[in-house]
Amino acid sequence: MATPATKIRFREPQIEMAHGAGGKASRRLVEGLFAPLLFGSAHGPLGDAAQIQINGTRIAMTTDSFVVKPLRFPGGSIGELAINGTVNDLAVSGARAEAIVVTFVLEAGLPTDVLEAEVRAMAQAADTAGVMIAGGDTKVVEHGKADHMYITTTGVGRLLSGVEISPKSVRPGDKVLLSGPIGDHGITILLARGDLDLEADLRSDTRSVFPLVQALVSAVGAGVRWMRDPTRGGAATSLNELGRDCGHGIVLFEEKLPVRDSVRGACELLGLDPLHIANEGQFLAIVSAEHADAALQALRETPGGDEAAVIGEVREEPAGAVLVTTLYGGNRMVDMLVGDPLPRIC
Amino acid sequence: MKYVDEFRTPELIGKAGDEIRRLADPNRHYRIMEVCGGHTHAIYRFGLKDLLPDNVELIHGPGCPVCVLPMGRIDDGLSLAAQPNFIFAAFGDMMRVPGTHGSPLEYKARGMDVRIVYSPADALKLARNNPEKHVMFFAIGFETTAPSTALTLMRAKAEGLHNFSAFCNHVTIIPAIRAILDSPDMRLDGFVGPGHVSTVIGCRPYDWIAKDEGKPVVVSGFEPLDILQSIMMLLRQLRKGEAKVENQYKRVVPWEGNRAALRAMGEVFELRPYFEWRGLGFISQSALKIRASYAEWDSEQRFSVPGVRVTDPKAAQCGEVLKGVLKPAQCKLFGRECTPEQPVGALMVSSEGSCAAYYNYEHRKPVTIANAAAN
Numbered sequence: 001m002a003t004p005a006t007k008i009r010f011r012e013p014q015i016e017m018a019h020g021a022g023g024k025a026s027r028r029l030v031e032g033l034f035a036p037l038l039f040g041s042a043h044g045p046l047g048d049a050a051q052i053q054i055n056g057t058r059i060a061m062t063t064d065s066f067v068v069k070p071l072r073f074p075g076g077s078i079g080e081l082a083i084n085g086t087v088n089d090l091a092v093s094g095a096r097a098e099a100i101v102v103t104f105v106l107e108a109g110l111p112t113d114v115l116e117a118e119v120r121a122m123a124q125a126a127d128t129a130g131v132m133i134a135g136g137d138t139k140v141v142e143h144g145k146a147d148h149m150y151i152t153t154t155g156v157g158r159l160l161s162g163v164e165i166s167p168k169s170v171r172p173g174d175k176v177l178l179s180g181p182i183g184d185h186g187i188t189i190l191l192a193r194g195d196l197d198l199e200a201d202l203r204s205d206t207r208s209v210f211p212l213v214q215a216l217v218s219a220v221g222a223g224v225r226w227m228r229d230p231t232r233g234g235a236a237t238s239l240n241e242l243g244r245d246c247g248h249g250i251v252l253f254e255e256k257l258p259v260r261d262s263v264r265g266a267c268e269l270l271g272l273d274p275l276h277i278a279n280e281g282q283f284l285a286i287v288s289a290e291h292a293d294a295a296l297q298a299l300r301e302t303p304g305g306d307e308a309a310v311i312g313e314v315r316e317e318p319a320g321a322v323l324v325t326t327l328y329g330g331n332r333m334v335d336m337l338v339g340d341p342l343p344r345i346c
Numbered sequence: 347m348k349y350v351d352e353f354r355t356p357e358l359i360g361k362a363g364d365e366i367r368r369l370a371d372p373n374r375h376y377r378i379m380e381v382c383g384g385h386t387h388a389i390y391r392f393g394l395k396d397l398l399p400d401n402v403e404l405i406h407g408p409g410c411p412v413c414v415l416p417m418g419r420i421d422d423g424l425s426l427a428a429q430p431n432f433i434f435a436a437f438g439d440m441m442r443v444p445g446t447h448g449s450p451l452e453y454k455a456r457g458m459d460v461r462i463v464y465s466p467a468d469a470l471k472l473a474r475n476n477p478e479k480h481v482m483f484f485a486i487g488f489e490t491t492a493p494s495t496a497l498t499l500m501r502a503k504a505e506g507l508h509n510f511s512a513f514c515n516h517v518t519i520i521p522a523i524r525a526i527l528d529s530p531d532m533r534l535d536g537f538v539g540p541g542h543v544s545t546v547i548g549c550r551p552y553d554w555i556a557k558d559e560g561k562p563v564v565v566s567g568f569e570p571l572d573i574l575q576s577i578m579m580l581l582r583q584l585r586k587g588e589a590k591v592e593n594q595y596k597r598v599v600p601w602e603g604n605r606a607a608l609r610a611m612g613e614v615f616e617l618r619p620y621f622e623w624r625g626l627g628f629i630s631q632s633a634l635k636i637r638a639s640y641a642e643w644d645s646e647q648r649f650s651v652p653g654v655r656v657t658d659p660k661a662a663q664c665g666e667v668l669k670g671v672l673k674p675a676q677c678k679l680f681g682r683e684c685t686p687e688q689p690v691g692a693l694m695v696s697s698e699g700s701c702a703a704y705y706n707y708e709h710r711k712p713v714t715i716a717n718a719a720a721n
Contacts, residue, residue, distance in 0.1 A: 014455065016455050017451070025687065270464075327392075328356050328363075328392065329396070330395070330396040330397055332391060332392070333708065333709065333710055333711050335686075335706055
């Protein structure tokens with residue numbers, strides 16, 4: 001249990017939507033309240049999954065809740081996200097998902113066929129990802145106390161050999177790789193809500209990224225220094241966290257960023273930056289310079305990786321921050337997501 | 347994307363930068379104000395400042411409607427919305443703007459029904475779909491958004507929709523420019539004129555700036571090439587000692603403006619005798635109010651408004667930044683007490699606010715990197 005001496009740095013009087021948005025406010029909540037009380041002061045950088053040792057075997061463990069609205073959207077649904085999200089958190093921690101347990105929080109009045117469709121979607125996604133669903137729990141709350149259904153998945157995975165994922169291993173000169181176009185998921189959800197009279201031929205990118213991670217690790221092994229799936233808060237938030245954790249600067253080249261025209265168009269209209277938009281089927285990797293070409297080739301040769309790109313590099317400056325070099329040779333800083341432009345996207 | 351990529355071609359932008367360097371007299375310092383917050387945002391987002399020589403200085407103007415709104419108006423709007431069965435609808439830009447007791451977003455977290463809309467027509471749709479509630483649209487903006495508020499109110503009247511009203515905070519750009527030029531601490535060489543406002547009012551209303559004040563004005567689009575070309579056009583005029591109004595944004599802005607939009611504004615709005623602007627104080631005939639013939643759809647005429655007046659925190663220097671006297675980072679609170687996450691002033695909230703743009707895109711940028719790009 002926490003001792004009275006534990007220092008709480010989270011001073012905000014109440015929880016706002018932004019605390020769940022994955023950006024700066026989320027980080028303050030986790031680092032200022034959860035981490036000191038639950039992990040003590042000795043914890044290292046907070047990654048996508050925890051590593052624990054049981055009888056000498058290291059395993060990765062993670063958990064994630066899904067509250068997306070609407071439940072179904074082009075390219076996926078809450079059930080599919082709930083499996084892929086946890087598989088991906090394990091994958092970018094260098095682990096193959098082995099087993100998942102599921103908790104459903106259901107609102108009284110939820111039609112059974114809606115629930116059944118999501119359970120089927122989960123079974124299908126688990127089958128595709130090759131992960132076993134090992135157990136679960138169900139709670140039902142009064143009508144009006146939840147929005148149809150929430151799903152929590154907790155997964156354990158076996159760590160791949162020959163790879164050590166840590167922000168501390170990142171060095172200036174390393175390259176930043178991205179597995180494919182960014183922003184598809186967040187913009188798809190936004191449009192699927194129908195509040196905007198905007199239409200685009202766009203689908204969520206939800207999928208397991210494990211095959212791509214596996215290809216990358218097989219090709220370059222310890223050349224992979226760090227990985228992260230940029231969900232809420234987008235690529236900008238993940239890379240700012242990396243910058244802070246490794247102490248170096250992350251420099252991105254705007255012309256190299258893969259962004260679909262429809263995502264770019266919607267972002268222009270709404271004043272959003274694709275770097276802040278959530279993804280559910282992409283990951284970022286930092287790879288040592290000498291391995292970058294082989295890493296890119298391995299990704300591109302794997303199904304679903306043909307749009308992978310080297311989008312930037314690690315430099316000494318700007319230390320602890322992310323800079324984008326624009327198409328014209330100008331520069332701008334890119335901060336973590338502030339506030340929450342698109343609540344409840346996953 | 348058509349009509350966008352053409353104005354972001356790196357080669358053309360490089361050439362425009364070279365031409366600006368050639369036109370700028372190295373023995374002279376140029377102070378050019380971009381009036382519109384949309385321009386300020388684009389300048390930082392595309393890193394255009396890095397492409398300009400040191401002696402061409404851009405001063406950020408007052409053209410960010412959220413930024414010039416005094417806190418009292420936000421308090422007034424939120425206190426109206428605290429009535430039972432009320433929906434407070436506003437653009438996303440407004441959501442994190444602090445009132446005395448919190449922003450609309452914080453009120454939402456405490457249980458108020460606050461909705462983000464992308465147009466006043468969306469707010470009207472909310473009213474149609476929630477007949478048992480009253481929907482108040484927090485109307486804000488220059489002449490750019492005023493016509494759509496006007497058309498929405500005309501629509502509400504035509505439909506006989508009585509559970510909808512607008513809390514009108516629309517302001518007009520010309521009196522703000524006049525207030526800036528009248529300010530004794532301002533020395534400006536010319537203006538990058540607002541693009542979106544001018545699609546409605548046209549280019550004629552700027553004539554006096556050229557004729558009476560002797561300052562050139564170039565109405566500009568929002569793409570990188572538009573802005574650089576407008577700066578080129580200003581420098582050409584200054585080089586020749588001319589002062590006239592030019593229209594760089596001809597593909598969108600008609601010289602005479604949009605008569606249908608102006609007619610709709612005339613039908614619904616009249617000028618307020620005076621209105622308070624954050625940082626600039628009371629400016630006469632600088633804002634719009636809803637005419638008596640639309641009283642039923644005017645939140646201020648329909649409900650009793652407290653008329654709150656709040657002075658800005660003393661340490662915040664929003665006024666000086668709004669007028670372009672101070673750069674964002676020169677404010678005592680910048681980046682410390684005032685950040686995009688916990689803003690003290692609205693300039694730090696809106697994406698068009700110069701403090702937010704500066705904080706997001708420029709702040710923490712190492713000097714060595716900015717210089718490398720300029721050379």
